[in-house]
Amino acid sequence: MDKAFCLGLLVLLTSLVNSQQKPPKEKIIFLLVDGLRWDRLGYEMPALDTIAQNGVRAEWLDGVFVTKSAPSMFSIATGLYVESHGVVHNLAFDAATHEMTGGWSETMNSTWWFNFAGEPLWITAITQGLSAGSFMYPGGQTPIDGILPDRYIGYSTKVYQNLVDRAKVVFDWLYEDNLDVVFLYVGKLDDALHYTGFSGETERVAGEVNELISYILAKIAVDSNVGDNLNFIVASDHGMAKISGDKALSLFDYINESKVDMLVSDGGSIFQIQPVEGALEEVYSTLSRAHPSINIFKKEEFPSRFHYGNNPRNLALIGYMDIGWTLFPRVDNVSAAGHGYDNDDMTMKSLFYAQGPSFRHGYLANHFESVNIYSLMCEILGVVPAPNNGSRNTYKDMLVSEHPTRVTVTCGATALNGCYAALLYMGTILAKFFVLQL
Numbered sequence: 001m002d003k004a005f006c007l008g009l010l011v012l013l014t015s016l017v018n019s020q021q022k023p024p025k026e027k028i029i030f031l032l033v034d035g036l037r038w039d040r041l042g043y044e045m046p047a048l049d050t051i052a053q054n055g056v057r058a059e060w061l062d063g064v065f066v067t068k069s070a071p072s073m074f075s076i077a078t079g080l081y082v083e084s085h086g087v088v089h090n091l092a093f094d095a096a097t098h099e100m101t102g103g104w105s106e107t108m109n110s111t112w113w114f115n116f117a118g119e120p121l122w123i124t125a126i127t128q129g130l131s132a133g134s135f136m137y138p139g140g141q142t143p144i145d146g147i148l149p150d151r152y153i154g155y156s157t158k159v160y161q162n163l164v165d166r167a168k169v170v171f172d173w174l175y176e177d178n179l180d181v182v183f184l185y186v187g188k189l190d191d192a193l194h195y196t197g198f199s200g201e202t203e204r205v206a207g208e209v210n211e212l213i214s215y216i217l218a219k220i221a222v223d224s225n226v227g228d229n230l231n232f233i234v235a236s237d238h239g240m241a242k243i244s245g246d247k248a249l250s251l252f253d254y255i256n257e258s259k260v261d262m263l264v265s266d267g268g269s270i271f272q273i274q275p276v277e278g279a280l281e282e283v284y285s286t287l288s289r290a291h292p293s294i295n296i297f298k299k300e301e302f303p304s305r306f307h308y309g310n311n312p313r314n315l316a317l318i319g320y321m322d323i324g325w326t327l328f329p330r331v332d333n334v335s336a337a338g339h340g341y342d343n344d345d346m347t348m349k350s351l352f353y354a355q356g357p358s359f360r361h362g363y364l365a366n367h368f369e370s371v372n373i374y375s376l377m378c379e380i381l382g383v384v385p386a387p388n389n390g391s392r393n394t395y396k397d398m399l400v401s402e403h404p405t406r407v408t409v410t411c412g413a414t415a416l417n418g419c420y421a422a423l424l425y426m427g428t429i430l431a432k433f434f435v436l437q438l
Contacts, residue, residue: 026357026380027174028181028231029216032137033209034069035190037239038349041198043206047213048353055355056398059367063238063350065306065343066270070107070138072237077139078118079374079388081307086116088313093264095274095315108155111142119386121377122149128383130180133173135166137183150179163212175225180381193240197336231356231380235373238339241347245334247325254290259283262315268326269340272315280316293325323347358399368394
């Protein structure tokens, strides 16, 4: 073979290989709608139907116990059960110091509460060379291991009340600031449910959420800057149950307040008690027979199926109520709807919808645990997950069949990386052949 021809062909082949551009990295918007039950609470939300048609929908999502917002959302972000990541309640508390936050907003600013254990996805992404944002997502406005998201907006009820305005910020982060993943939190539906129950007002807010999702879908469909590299995931943290004053109990009707050193009780569905020294057995025994709706355990005996009790932050006694029942220190105002109950109950189940280049089309998936979402998103982003409680077997069927393969010639954005690698490999083999011929 003519040496000049071989050299020219080698130069041409090398040029062709080097000129191949890797496809745009896949990005993720993860939208968390607080309190949106698996059945959408019975409300019409056609934007979710569109995602189901164009992507995947799970039968339902099995959220973690405790079915409270901050613990549940941090489990999604880290892939860990609550007893592993340590955000065991919506209120941040410390038995040793008796420190306890007064509500949700204060908890969101408690770095020490979120910085116990576990690595949320935004930290995983940033430490592996990607960039991430958090829009009001729990844990996303406090430094974890000294790291904050590249862009973040802290929780507030006074700004960005128009949900579409939140989406506009998120798209700016993704395509002007070139972030790879953004967590977007919406709490308005949960608020409406607590205050007004399954009402016309809640249905109106559900319409706002539908409008937000519709806006994001429209951007994906028509905005040339977005292209086809965006995966859009919609999930919720827990479900919602109707509650009423006729099923509300007062804790101090059963035990003497002087026997309690510390009490953590918010919402009435779950509580923790640190009895004064020497009173543990008395308090435990009394509450065990106080009322059939009260489920009380010593923390070391808390049912293992909940993956909750084995954390040093928990107080000596942990209790939860049967669905619809509440227990307050003394009964005051009772919400119209609530959560925090047994995560096996269908009223506590949440939802999962997703579409994008990584997901199949028109696919109904089996229900799966929310701790798997972390590793799912790690796979889409191409980062190595931190230790977690998830399993790929629970979600792999939702992905395009070739997704896990990185060097096979297939189709799709992730697979194109494989095409590029395969082309490089073939180019190397051919180059070696031509060199030998020389």
